[in-house]
Amino acid sequence: MVTEASLPQYIYKIVPSTAPVVQPLPDRLPVSELDQTSGFVHLSTASQLANTLKFFFQEEPLVYILRIEYSRVAQYIRWESPDGKVCGPRPGEGLFPHLYNGLKLGHDEVESVAVWQNDNGWDQALVGAKDWLLF
Structure with missing residues (x-):
C-alpha cells in the first residue's frame, strides 16, 4: 500500500531509442502504443526502474529516462499493478504509478x-545514474 509517507519525490518514464526525446521538450510527447492501449502513462519509481529495464527494454541500445517531480502530477496518479488493475503487486516491486x-x-x-x-545490461547505467536517480 502506498502511504503519504512513502510517496516518492520523483517518478520515471522510460522511452525507447525508437522514440527519441527532443530538447526542448514539447508540450506533449508522442505516446507509446502500450500507453495508448492502456489509456494511461506507465511509470516507475526509482526502485522499480532496474526490473522494468531488464524485463521490457533488454534489447534496447539506449533509452531516455524522463524524471517527473511527483508533486507536479500527484493528482493524476493511481498506484496499480503493472497492467492497470488495482490488485496485488508483482513480488517485491509494489504498485506502480500510472498517470491518468x-x-x-x-x-x-x-x-x-x-x-x-545499454552496455551488456543496464547495471552500468544504473550505477552511473546513482546521483541523478532520486527516490
Whole structure:
C-alpha cells in the first residue's frame, strides 16, 4: 500500500531509442502504443526502474529516462499493478504509478531527461545514474 509517507519525490518514464526525446521538450510527447492501449502513462519509481529495464527494454541500445517531480502530477496518479488493475503487486516491486491525465507528458510534467546506454545490461547505467536517480 502506498502511504503519504512513502510517496516518492520523483517518478520515471522510460522511452525507447525508437522514440527519441527532443530538447526542448514539447508540450506533449508522442505516446507509446502500450500507453495508448492502456489509456494511461506507465511509470516507475526509482526502485522499480532496474526490473522494468531488464524485463521490457533488454534489447534496447539506449533509452531516455524522463524524471517527473511527483508533486507536479500527484493528482493524476493511481498506484496499480503493472497492467492497470488495482490488485496485488508483482513480488517485491509494489504498485506502480500510472498517470491518468489524458496521456499528456511533456515540458510541464518532465523535470529532466537522461540518456542511458545499454552496455551488456543496464547495471552500468544504473550505477552511473546513482546521483541523478532520486527516490
